[in-house]
Amino acid sequence: MQLVESGGSVVRPGGSLRLSCVASGFNFEDYGMGWVRQIPGKGLEWVGGINWNGARPGDADFVKGRFTVSRDNAQNALYLEMNSLRVEDTAFYHCARRAPAAVIWYFDLWGRGTLVTVSS
Amino acid sequence: SYELTQPPSVSVSPGQTARITCSGDDLPKQYTFWYQQKSGQAPVLVIFEDNKRPSGIPERFSGSSSGTMATLTIDGAQVEDEADYYCYSAASGSNVKVFGEGTKLTVL
Numbered sequence: 001m002q003l004v005e006s007g008g009s010v011v012r013p014g015g016s017l018r019l020s021c022v023a024s025g026f027n028f029e030d031y032g033m034g035w036v037r038q039i040p041g042k043g044l045e046w047v048g049g050i051n052w053n054g055a056r057p058g059d060a061d062f063v064k065g066r067f068t069v070s071r072d073n074a075q076n077a078l079y080l081e082m083n084s085l086r087v088e089d090t091a092f093y094h095c096a097r098r099a100p101a102a103v104i105w106y107f108d109l110w111g112r113g114t115l116v117t118v119s120s
Numbered sequence: 121s122y123e124l125t126q127p128p129s130v131s132v133s134p135g136q137t138a139r140i141t142c143s144g145d146d147l148p149k150q151y152t153f154w155y156q157q158k159s160g161q162a163p164v165l166v167i168f169e170d171n172k173r174p175s176g177i178p179e180r181f182s183g184s185s186s187g188t189m190a191t192l193t194i195d196g197a198q199v200e201d202e203a204d205y206y207c208y209s210a211a212s213g214s215n216v217k218v219f220g221e222g223t224k225l226t227v228l
Contacts, residue, residue: 003162036219041212043206043219043220043221043222044155044157044163044206044208044219044222045219046217046218046219057215058215058216061121094162094163096163097163099168104150104151104154104209104210105210105217106168106208106218107163107165108165108168108174109163110162110163111162112160112161112162114164
């Protein structure tokens with residue numbers, strides 16, 4: 001079972017970026033998925049998620065409509081569309097799988113992350 | 121906003137018991153989860169729903185929760201347990217999900 005993120009790069013403030021995460025080794029369409037970010041050298045921070053059926057559990061306050069989580073079950077892929085990027089969005093963005101049959105959202109499988117750097 | 125508080129660091133000698141705490145006002149009503157993250161690697165779930173251990177996690181890892189504090193215990197800590205440990209929970213009555221700031225465990 002594996003999650004591999006891609007799409008991270010250097011972008012200017014106000015710019016946009018789309019991150020991807022490809023899943024393998026499990027039946028992707030059966031699981032909720034999400035994104036968690038980590039400022040280099042700092043802690044973890046929930047970004048947002050999407051259930052197996054496309055329903056959304058709620059984004060972090062700092063997202064404020066700037067980021068959108070989506071998925072393509074045919075491609076075993078999860079996406080994070082990020083707009084109006086700010087310097088403080090600089091972080092590693094981890095893709096993660098929601099644990100099945102859980103009342104609360106928590107993750108039981110993570111990717112290593114892709115680095116987004118927002119800088120002028 | 122809801123916060124979970126962890127000590128920045130814990131240090132033990134190999135074979136000793138390491139205890140990492142996590143405090144939060146809603147922990148009496150919400151489960152706590154614990155993640156291990158080694159340098160440059162993806163986080164790994166080591167405890168879920170306060171005290172359950174996923175398959176493949178060594179028995180020396182255990183969790184407990186009482187009142188507003190949850191505790192991750194590593195009985196007989198080993199050098200390979202050196203990592204950052206994060207607690208995770210949710211705020212009651214909202215969609216807010218939070219991680220603690222993380223605790224760096226040193227075993228030497």
